[in-house]
Amino acid sequence: MLAIRLEQILTKDQILEMYLNQVYWGHNNYGVQTAARSYFNKSAEYLSLGESAMMAGLIQAPEEFSPFASMKLAKQKQKEVLGRMLELNWINQSEYDNALKQEIKLGRIKSFQGSALPYVTNTVAQELAKKFGRETLLKGGMRVQTTVDANFQIMAEETVSKWHKSLLGQGLSKNQIALVAIDPRTHFIKALVGGVDPKVSEFNRATQAQRQPGSSFKPFVYYTAFATGKYGPDSTVVDSPVSYQDGNGRYFPRNYDGGFSGPMPIRTALAQSRNIPVIKIGKAIGMNRVIETCRTLGIMSPMEPVSSLPLGAIGVTPLEMASAYATFANYGWQSPPTVIARVTDSSGNVLLDNTPKPQLVLDPWASAAIIDVMRTVVTNGTGKGAAIPRPSAGKTGTTSSEKDIWYVGTVPQLTTAVWVGRDDNKQLASRATGGGMVAPIWKDFMEKALKNVPVENFKSPSQFSRPKSQ
Known part of the structure; x- marks a missing residue:
């Protein structure tokens, strides 16, 4: 039916043009122009008959028939194409003979090489479709400069592959890992991996998987409290038994360890990831305010102002979490997260x-305060496994059924979210935690990515004006 519809609205030449602009030519080349420049270092319009026939021949299995992989097989496919053209009288015998005799001078592979590149390209395609519409995207012909740092991307892919195997050894069967790294100063996506193997599944868990963030949601609640001016990092909250009316029954929230710790500063409550204190704070300030914060940060999943909201009982993507924490790391300044720098x-x-046009969307003091509290998570809390030799802030996340485990953390120059879970949404393993199993993944990637990046300190909350009590 789709083919019939295409025939009704497009000419044969238009269909062929769309195909040539989109088809995969090997070595992560998409589109005839990019492929021509990689294979022969020239524009497609200047390809000789011999070169054109070689390119046409490799489409069937581009990695196998590529002249970079095997000139013998590439020449064999070229001969098949030229032979068929001769049969159809599209070329004469002299043209056939000359094309086969022509010396092939190869260019060099210019496209970015990475095993997880399909996750980047489908993120680009999603964003282009939103900006220009599916029809324009399908027609092709656009040149896209992405924000991805090739070195960071390779590091991210290697990190995901390495830790996938490690987690399998720890009993986390069928685990998937997603990683998104964002520059908080620009909200440019610097690396993105949407799963452990795009050859098995191109489903992009970094941008498409809506998973529960667990305790990594708690900073949104505490930031909202700080923004009211009534609370600060050292405000006291009591970790004690409590219950709330919930529908036709009552909700009795519990801490992960089942116990209670009494009065404590908010800083300690977040560092130790206590559940009851964050619910009490959420109730005190109003859950609708928390939802408003999430919307400002770009988290658009359905949310209800229920008592369990502070524990992350919603669906979010790793990209949404990385972008939200990046806004905290930039003291409330935000640009839309993007994987595209420029399109021509x-x-x-x-x-x-x-080009980033940041807007101040959060209170700077409250943003600096939540970063300051999340530094304690790393130095003296559940995020110790993410400690790197420079100031960092972050939060672990573990859902009650161990289906989703997270670590989202940042330094002033780079914010990274890492998620681990299963596609079938089953339990990973008993007592699987973000602090124990995901924080080390974050640490491994960040240490590589930041190797040549200067150490930078976060700004202190004291450098900003505290909001007046609302």
Whole structure:
């Protein structure tokens, strides 16, 4: 039916153009122009008959028939294409003979090489479709400069692959891992891995999987409390038994360890990831305020102002979590998260320029305060496994049924969210935690990514004006 519809609205030449602009040509080259430049270092319009026939021949299995992989097989496919053209009288015998004799001078592979690149390309495609519509995207012909740092991307892929195997050894069967790294100063996505193997599944868990964030949601509640001016990092909250009316019954929240710790500062409550204190604070300030904060941070999943909301009983993507924490790390300044820096058409005209235009969307003091509290999570709390030799802030996340485990953390120059779970939404393993199993993944990636990045300190809350009590 789709083929019939295409025939009704497009000419044969238009269909062929769309195909040539989108088809995969091997070595992460998409589109005839990019492939021509990689294989022969020239524009597609200047390809010789021999070069064109070789490119046409490799489409069937581009990695296998690529002249970079096997010139013998590439020449064999080229001969098949030229032979068929001769049969159809599209070329004559002299053209056939000359094309086969032509010396093939290869260019070099210019496209970014990475095993998880499909996750980046489908993120680009999603964003382009939102900006220009599916029809324009399918037509192709756009040149896209992404925000991805090739070195960071390779590091991220290697980290995910390594830790997938490690977690399998720890009993976390069928585990999937997603990782998103964002520069908080620009909200440019610097690395993105949506799963352990795109050859098995291209489902992008970094941008498409809606999973419960667990305790990594708690900073949104405490930030909202700080923004009211009534609370600060050292405000006291009591960790004691409590119950709330919930529908036709009552809700009795519990801490992960089942016990109670009495009065404590908010700093300690978050560092130790206590559940009851964050619910009490959420109730005191109003859950609708918490939801408003989440919307400001770009988290658009359905939310209800229920008592369990502070424990992360919603669905979020790793990209949403990384972007939200990046806004905290930039003291309330935010640009839309993006994987695209610039888009031009085939003539070089700029179609999209994503130069950051940050806006102040959160209270700077409250943002600095929640970062300061999350530093304690790393130095003296559940995030010790993420400690790196520079100031960092972050939060672990573990759902009550161990189906989703997280670590989301940041330094001033880079914010990274790591999620581990299963596609079938089953329990990973008994007592699987974000602090024990995901924080080390975050640490491993960040130590590599930040190797040549200067150490930078976070700004102190004292450098900003505290909001007046509301």
